[in-house]
Amino acid sequence: MLEDQDMSVQEAAAVMQDARTRARKELVVATPLVYTAWGLVWLIGYGAMWLSVRGQHPYTGPSGISIAAVFVLAGFAVAAVLVIASKAAAGIDGQSVRHRRIIGSTWATGYLILLIVAPAISNSASTRTLAFISFAGPVVLVGLTYILAAALGRYRPPFALGAWLVIAGTSCAWLGPAIILATCALAGGGAFLLMAAIETRLRAHDR
Amino acid sequence: MTGENELDPVIHAPARLRVVVTLATLRDGDNLSFTRLQELLELTPGNLITHLRKLENAGYVTTVKSGRGVTSRTSVSLSPQGRKAFDNYTAVLRQLLDSASTNGTSPH
Numbered sequence: 476m477l478e479d480q481d482m483s484v485q486e487a488a489a490v491m492q493d494a495r496t497r498a499r500k501e502l503v504v505a506t507p508l509v510y511t512a513w514g515l516v517w518l519i520g521y522g523a524m525w526l527s528v529r530g531q532h533p534y535t536g537p538s539g540i541s542i543a544a545v546f547v548l549a550g551f552a553v554a555a556v557l558v559i560a561s562k563a564a565a566g567i568d569g570q571s572v573r574h575r576r577i578i579g580s581t582w583a584t585g586y587l588i589l590l591i592v593a594p595a596i597s598n599s600a601s602t603r604t605l606a607f608i609s610f611a612g613p614v615v616l617v618g619l620t621y622i623l624a625a626a627l628g629r630y631r632p633p634f635a636l637g638a639w640l641v642i643a644g645t646s647c648a649w650l651g652p653a654i655i656l657a658t659c660a661l662a663g664g665g666a667f668l669l670m671a672a673i674e675t676r677l678r679a680h681d682r
Numbered sequence: 683m684t685g686e687n688e689l690d691p692v693i694h695a696p697a698r699l700r701v702v703v704t705l706a707t708l709r710d711g712d713n714l715s716f717t718r719l720q721e722l723l724e725l726t727p728g729n730l731i732t733h734l735r736k737l738e739n740a741g742y743v744t745t746v747k748s749g750r751g752v753t754s755r756t757s758v759s760l761s762p763q764g765r766k767a768f769d770n771y772t773a774v775l776r777q778l779l780d781s782a783s784t785n786g787t788s789p790h
Binding site for chain 2 (some may be wrong): 482484485486487488490491493494495497498499501502503565566567568569570571572628
């Protein structure tokens with residue numbers, strides 16, 4: 476390419492559009508894909524657990540198959556998100572990298588606490604308390620993580636998602652185990668899928 | 683920077699425009715490695731250095747070298763002045779395109 480090649484206004488607009496499309500494709504995390512992955516995991520995972528406890532009298536908990544399905548689905552989602560994020564982050568350094576570390580470590584610490592607390596109180600806590608911590612706990616945690624991400628990145632859509640997840644998760648404190656699972660599947664998974672649609676629209680509008 | 687209604691000549695060159703657009707995609711406080719920028723723009727190292735130097739001389743771009751040997755990294759980022767110049771360039775370009783479509787002419 477010539478160093479100072481003359482170009483018309485139309486050519487400049489075309490160059491700008493082309494460069495912007497390429498840069499966004501390569502350097503910006505494809506959040507609609509991330510939201511879709513987690514939306515499907517929550518909708519199918521929590522949904523499968525809900526179906527397995529529906530009609531249980533007395534409540535004995537989700538079936539082993541449905542719990543295994545959640546872990547397999549979550550594993551695929553984590554792998555997909557890592558691939559998407561690392562592709563977009565290649566060559567980038569600075570504030571957003573530090574923010575990602577803060578967000579990632581907050582989320583991981585929260586999950587670790589839930590994984591330690593749930594088994595520790597399993598003998599003394601009521602079924603309802605245990606169901607709230609085990610099923611709604613991750614929803615509240617992810618909600619708080621999205622609020623943190625929105626605050627650090629000064630971007631509103633994740634804040635709305637985070638706030639909704641915190642409200643939906645907290646409201647589970649008044650519900651029974653089966654309804655908690657249904658709420659997490661529909662209000663949690665559904666919110667992620669809705670966010671995927673909103674982000675896709677926002678990005679198309681931004682072009 | 684140039685006048686309100688003129689396209690900034692420092693940015694108004696295909697390669698430099700692509701450099702600025704690419705760097706403007708990054709969030710504030712972020713930088714991009716020289717290697718990744720080169721890969722994205724498909725420019726030779728020499729060519730990219732020439733364009734970066736022009737942008738750096740205008741105060742639009744900041745380059746920082748860190749590390750030594752195989753771990754060395756050159757980071758490139760758009761300065762606040764560069765972001766402002768790019769916003770102005772975009773606004774002027776939009777105005778010119780609008781007036782061209784109104785008048786049915788093809789401005790240079």
